[in-house]
Amino acid sequence: MKKMWDDRYAEDGFAYGSEPNVYFKECIDTIELKKSILLPAEGEGRNAVYAASVGWDVTAFDISSEGREKAIQLAEVHGVKFNYEVKDFEEIYFNRAFDCVAFIYTHFTTEKKYLFFDKMLDALKPGGWVIFECFSVNNLSFRDKNPKIGGPENPNMLYSIVELQTIFMGYKIINLTEDLVTLNEGKYHNGEGCVIRLFAQKPIP
Numbered sequence: 028m029k030k031m032w033d034d035r036y037a038e039d040g041f042a043y044g045s046e047p048n049v050y051f052k053e054c055i056d057t058i059e060l061k062k063s064i065l066l067p068a069e070g071e072g073r074n075a076v077y078a079a080s081v082g083w084d085v086t087a088f089d090i091s092s093e094g095r096e097k098a099i100q101l102a103e104v105h106g107v108k109f110n111y112e113v114k115d116f117e118e119i120y121f122n123r124a125f126d127c128v129a130f131i132y133t134h135f136t137t138e139k140k141y142l143f144f145d146k147m148l149d150a151l152k153p154g155g156w157v158i159f160e161c162f163s164v165n166n167l168s169f170r171d172k173n174p175k176i177g178g179p180e181n182p183n184m185l186y187s188i189v190e191l192q193t194i195f196m197g198y199k200i201i202n203l204t205e206d207l208v209t210l211n212e213g214k215y216h217n218g219e220g221c222v223i224r225l226f227a228q229k230p231i232p
């Protein structure tokens with residue numbers, strides 16, 4: 028798995044583009060107090076660079092060392108800095124909590140998915156924000172017609188509204204939608220597809 032991502036990120040250019048994900052930008056731009064943000068599985072740093080450039084204190088990680096290399100290059104071009112660790116999510120531990128966590132195309136198999144969310148959401152402060160955009164199970168028919176849209180083939184790695192309602196039970200949901208989108212994100216997310224989007228706030232006990 029790591030090799031697959033390292034190979035992809037060793038190619039020329041940015042696999043998912045160098046601009047932030049549109050929904051990530053839309054959500055984060057509405058948050059007035061720009062404090063700390065965690066970006067798990069951040070790849071080549073497009074969202075980390077944007078968040079840092081508008082004043083967030085960014086912590087990112089990814090299993091791919093090639094992804095980190097590209098992210099650091101992109102950060103240098105934009106004159107921003109952030110903390111980016113090369114780690115499998117199963118091995119990462121945080122010694123702080125964050126004000127926001129964003130899940131942008133973070134796809135794992137069923138047995139890893141819930142461990143992943145438990146761990147990342149444990150690191151979110153009460154009242155903290157969640158931004159999420161990943162492929163829906165309904166993306167499969169779009170992928171059949173247009174493989175360039177990308178996204179996992181394995182339905183267990185995809186998401187549904189009901190699954191998000193379960194993972195984020197008790198959260199204040201500002202938006203939870205399944206959207207048809209036209210992606211223009213590098214060479215690996217291109218054309219019409221179907222995504223699940225969530226913007227939510229962790230409850231304050």
Ligand SMILES: C[S@@+](CC[C@H](N)C(=O)[O-])C[C@H]1O[C@@H](n2cnc3c(N)ncnc32)[C@H](O)[C@@H]1O
Nearest residue numbers: 032043068069070089090091114115116131132
């Ligand atoms: C589709 S890419 C999305 C990258 C980035 N979030 C973006 O939207 O540009 C999925 C990312 O998950 C990372 N990844 C896969 N398995 C991982 C794991 N076990 N721990 C940490 N990162 C992982 C990959 O290296 C890859 O960068």
